[in-house]
Amino acid sequence: MTDQAHPLIGNNTIDPEALWQDVMETARFGATGKGGICRLALSAEDHQVREWFRSSCSSLGATLTTDTMGNQFARIEGEEAGLAPIAIGSHLDTQPTGGKFDGIIGVLAGISVLRLLKETGTRLRHPVEVVNWTNEEGTRFAPAMLSSGVFAGIFTPDYALSRTDNNGVRFETALAAIDAAGTQPCGVHPLAAYLELHIEQGPVLEAENCTIGVVTGVQGMRWYEVTVTGRESHAGTTPMSMRSDALQAAARLMASIQEIALNRPPHAVGTVGMVSVRPNSRNTVPGEVSFSVDLRDPSDDVVIAMENSFRERAGVLSREYGVSIGIREIWDSPAVHFDQRLIDAVSFAARSLHLPSREITSGAGHDAAYLARIVPATMIFVPCADGISHNESESATREDIAAGANVLLQTLLIADRQLDALPASGG
Amino acid sequence: MTDQAHPLIGNNTIDPEALWQDVMETARFGATGKGGICRLALSAEDHQVREWFRSSCSSLGATLTTDTMGNQFARIEGEEAGLAPIAIGSHLDTQPTGGKFDGIIGVLAGISVLRLLKETGTRLRHPVEVVNWTNEEGTRFAPAMLSSGVFAGIFTPDYALSRTDNNGVRFETALAAIDAAGTQPCGVHPLAAYLELHIEQGPVLEAENCTIGVVTGVQGMRWYEVTVTGRESHAGTTPMSMRSDALQAAARLMASIQEIALNRPPHAVGTVGMVSVRPNSRNTVPGEVSFSVDLRDPSDDVVIAMENSFRERAGVLSREYGVSIGIREIWDSPAVHFDQRLIDAVSFAARSLHLPSREITSGAGHDAAYLARIVPATMIFVPCADGISHNESESATREDIAAGANVLLQTLLIADRQLDALPASGG
Numbered sequence: 001m002t003d004q005a006h007p008l009i010g011n012n013t014i015d016p017e018a019l020w021q022d023v024m025e026t027a028r029f030g031a032t033g034k035g036g037i038c039r040l041a042l043s044a045e046d047h048q049v050r051e052w053f054r055s056s057c058s059s060l061g062a063t064l065t066t067d068t069m070g071n072q073f074a075r076i077e078g079e080e081a082g083l084a085p086i087a088i089g090s091h092l093d094t095q096p097t098g099g100k101f102d103g104i105i106g107v108l109a110g111i112s113v114l115r116l117l118k119e120t121g122t123r124l125r126h127p128v129e130v131v132n133w134t135n136e137e138g139t140r141f142a143p144a145m146l147s148s149g150v151f152a153g154i155f156t157p158d159y160a161l162s163r164t165d166n167n168g169v170r171f172e173t174a175l176a177a178i179d180a181a182g183t184q185p186c187g188v189h190p191l192a193a194y195l196e197l198h199i200e201q202g203p204v205l206e207a208e209n210c211t212i213g214v215v216t217g218v219q220g221m222r223w224y225e226v227t228v229t230g231r232e233s234h235a236g237t238t239p240m241s242m243r244s245d246a247l248q249a250a251a252r253l254m255a256s257i258q259e260i261a262l263n264r265p266p267h268a269v270g271t272v273g274m275v276s277v278r279p280n281s282r283n284t285v286p287g288e289v290s291f292s293v294d295l296r297d298p299s300d301d302v303v304i305a306m307e308n309s310f311r312e313r314a315g316v317l318s319r320e321y322g323v324s325i326g327i328r329e330i331w332d333s334p335a336v337h338f339d340q341r342l343i344d345a346v347s348f349a350a351r352s353l354h355l356p357s358r359e360i361t362s363g364a365g366h367d368a369a370y371l372a373r374i375v376p377a378t379m380i381f382v383p384c385a386d387g388i389s390h391n392e393s394e395s396a397t398r399e400d401i402a403a404g405a406n407v408l409l410q411t412l413l414i415a416d417r418q419l420d421a422l423p424a425s426g427g
Numbered sequence: 428m429t430d431q432a433h434p435l436i437g438n439n440t441i442d443p444e445a446l447w448q449d450v451m452e453t454a455r456f457g458a459t460g461k462g463g464i465c466r467l468a469l470s471a472e473d474h475q476v477r478e479w480f481r482s483s484c485s486s487l488g489a490t491l492t493t494d495t496m497g498n499q500f501a502r503i504e505g506e507e508a509g510l511a512p513i514a515i516g517s518h519l520d521t522q523p524t525g526g527k528f529d530g531i532i533g534v535l536a537g538i539s540v541l542r543l544l545k546e547t548g549t550r551l552r553h554p555v556e557v558v559n560w561t562n563e564e565g566t567r568f569a570p571a572m573l574s575s576g577v578f579a580g581i582f583t584p585d586y587a588l589s590r591t592d593n594n595g596v597r598f599e600t601a602l603a604a605i606d607a608a609g610t611q612p613c614g615v616h617p618l619a620a621y622l623e624l625h626i627e628q629g630p631v632l633e634a635e636n637c638t639i640g641v642v643t644g645v646q647g648m649r650w651y652e653v654t655v656t657g658r659e660s661h662a663g664t665t666p667m668s669m670r671s672d673a674l675q676a677a678a679r680l681m682a683s684i685q686e687i688a689l690n691r692p693p694h695a696v697g698t699v700g701m702v703s704v705r706p707n708s709r710n711t712v713p714g715e716v717s718f719s720v721d722l723r724d725p726s727d728d729v730v731i732a733m734e735n736s737f738r739e740r741a742g743v744l745s746r747e748y749g750v751s752i753g754i755r756e757i758w759d760s761p762a763v764h765f766d767q768r769l770i771d772a773v774s775f776a777a778r779s780l781h782l783p784s785r786e787i788t789s790g791a792g793h794d795a796a797y798l799a800r801i802v803p804a805t806m807i808f809v810p811c812a813d814g815i816s817h818n819e820s821e822s823a824t825r826e827d828i829a830a831g832a833n834v835l836l837q838t839l840l841i842a843d844r845q846l847d848a849l850p851a852s853g854g
Contacts, residue, residue: 200664201661201663201664202660202661202663202664202665202666203660203664203665203666203669204664204666204669207669219663221663223709233629233630233814233815234628234629234790234791234814234816234817235696235698235700235721235723235790236628236629236646236648236696236721236723236789236790236791236792237627237628237629237630237631237789237790237791237814237816238629238630238696238790238814239629239630239631239693239694239696240685240688240689240695240696240697242630242631242634242814245685245698247681247699247700247702248681248682248684248685248699251678251679251681251682251699252678252682254674254675254678255675255678255679255682257675258667258672258675261667262667266666267666268667269662269663269665269666269667270667271662271672271710271711271712272674272675272678272713273662273674273704273707273708273709273710273711273712273713274704274707274708274709275674275702275704275707275716277700277701277702280700280701280702281700281701282650282698282700282701282719282721283698283700283721284698284700285698285700286699286700289702292709294662294663294709294710296662296663362663362664363661363662363663363664363665364661364663364664365663387660387661387664387665387669388660389661389664390661390711
């Protein structure tokens with residue numbers, strides 16, 4: 001794709017102050033004492049921000065549609081009849097101790113685009129829609145990205161509506177409680193393309209002084225639950241030679257995860273995040289240790305190779321320690337590759353705005369990962385301080401967010417001129 | 428010491444059937460569905476077994492004394508005036524899911540000795556006392572061996588009486604509730620020697636087909652709380668090179684415990700029994716990992732050397748992983764060496780009874796460990812199935828228990844003839 005200044009927008013850019021003010025205004029809904037946000041999906045606070053979204057978009061001339069999963073679409077019509085909308089979106093729900101930026105800037109940047117279109121009196125060829133996907137975080141209703149998942153056909157509506165929170169409240173009930181369900185069946189909503197601006201949630205862009213992450217896809221990821229079973233015995237009376245110590249075998253197996261990931265540079269990562277020991281007593285040789293394993297790489301082949309190495313190591317340790325080792329895969333999320341034309345457009349937009357950029361793979365899941373299954377999609381990352389996210393201290397600068405929104409705008413303009421040949425999704 | 432058949436006891440031995448019957452009878456007080464016992468110190472069940480002890484000993488002609496910690500002493504007078512008693516004892520309280528043998532056989536073997544003395548009309552030179560120490564297990568009132576500890580001057584009576592259980596009930600109140608406190612001040616009770624028969628609570632005797640463990644002392648033991656602090660980060664978005672993974676450093680440090688113990692054969696043992704991970708989330712690189720370390724060896728010097736190796740390894744890993752590692756010693760129990768004359772007597776008794784025996788160090792704490800601070804003391808171990816203890820499936824055979832009781836009897840006879848030159852304790 002190539003680009004020139006848009007005939008109507010010209011050199012206008014999104015208003016960084018208005019965008020920042022929107023960030024600060026939405027941060028009031030569920031604000032925590034430590035500067036973060038607690039705005040669980042379909043909570044009273046989520047209701048507040050959803051109403052804010054509705055009224056802000058309406059006042060910019062957008063038409064609101066809500067689907068049966070509560071996904072909100074704010075639409076500005078385009079000039080050419082028959083084109084599906086290009087959507088810009090993300091989510092407004094947060095973790096229980098979340099920050100002001102994760103997901104939120106993706107929606108607010110979309111609103112900034114609507115504002116610019118209104119202020120410059122611009123109509124694009126395609127309709128433009130800003131989307132707020134319901135329950136992306138998955139904290140209140142697991143799994144994450146539930147409603148974009150239904151939209152993309154990953155989950156059935158019945159499955160999604162019957163999810164329950166920790167208090168046993170069904171997703172469907174929570175939707176009704178804040179009157180958040182619309183009438184449009186989820187997924188029956190054509191889209192020409194999907195763009196999502198997000199904070200990186202990692203340390204790479206900041207460390208390399210890059211303002212823009214050109215996101216090429218989402219890592220493949222597998223989760224495992226590993227259980228090492230030895231023989232519980234007295235820590236004082238059992239000689240070393242007569243032990244079947246589940247923890248000693250598990251410690252070596254957990255340590256192998258680091259080696260296995262380091263052996264497959266540059267992208268592979270491996271993490272042991274949860275550990276549980278039984279009976280967890282100071283003076284008892286552990287009889288059972290369970291731990292989680294998280295393996296990721298942009299290539300599914302590398303993830304599989306890591307798993308194979310891990311299983312091999314487990315076999316060796318099982319024999320060496322006289323323990324049994326069970327490895328159960330509990331989640332498999334294949335790698336996602338974003339649309340190459342949109343990736344190129346983001347890269348071009350960053351260059352044309354003289355913003356330092358680099359290609360990057362998303363290590364976390366995003367609504368865009370599901371959207372990419374059904375429609376040309378891509379993402380734009382901006383840095384966050386120290387790579388910290390899902391935390392009340394999550395932080396991103398006004399300048400970087402504005403830069404990301406401008407790259408989003410330029411990408412939209414390129415897509416608007418060149419993506420119309422693509423088939424629309426949904427419907 | 429040397430030995431000959433006792434002029435009065437001759438070749439008589441304790442009655443194995445009566446001893447086994449006592450084991451089965453006491454097992455009724457607090458019996459669990461799985462064949463174990465739940466008889467927490469000073470509970471209603473403990474009260475039952477204490478009354479049983481009192482009445483059984485009384486019917487054998489013994490005089491009961493109870494001290495202010497509830498320790499029960501059942502005394503048969505000796506022939507020579509002015510000699511302090513030789514005590515045989517252990518405890519009748521159990522773990523919440525305890526077995527029928529731990530502690531119990533030590534007291535019941537004492538009762539078997541009283542029975543034999545009565546049946547054969549034998550009086551020894553010294554008085555003989557059977558002792559039931561209160562709250563050995565430490566499950567209801569921590570710490571363990573509370574009342575033998577007061578007896579030996581390890582704990583003050585005020586400290587002990589003010590211990591509380593999980594419901595906030597004071598030890599003193601629990602004593603009064605079952606009328607278990609006597610008037611004799613704890614510790615003001617002369618003893619010439621102390622002998623304790625116990626199941627091994629480990630797998631060594633069974634594995635080596637030894638009936639008798641000649642216990643030479645109790646291992647020195649130190650407990651540590653280790654905290655590894657790294658930096659919490661996202662498991663998907665943080666490259667391996669930018670992590671400060673507390674779990675990866677901790678896994679290697681936990682694994683080092685095994686090497687450190689194996690480097691100091693034949694007795695050293697090292698155990699990581701408890702692990703705690705923060706935030707303990709599948710997709711978060713752990714920011715903090717805490718774990719317990721238990722190091723033991725019959726020589727305090729070896730325990731110290733192991734600690735030094737561990738600290739050295741922690742220093743290396745701290746630098747390598749960019750984590751901070753705190754090591755806090757939370758308990759130091761120096762090694763106990765039993766009285767060599769009594770150890771020799773046990774060894775001789777086993778040989779003279781043609782019972783296979785080996786020297787062994789106790790890996791667990793026992794009342795005898797505290798008694799040894801103030802009076803010549805030793806222990807005799809008998810095997811337990813698979814080394815399992817503190818468990819409802821704890822098991823020992825009638826034959827092994829009887830063999831242990833006979834070694835106890837012979838040791839008593841040797842001590843009776845040869846220990847009178849020793850100063851009596853207490854008083």
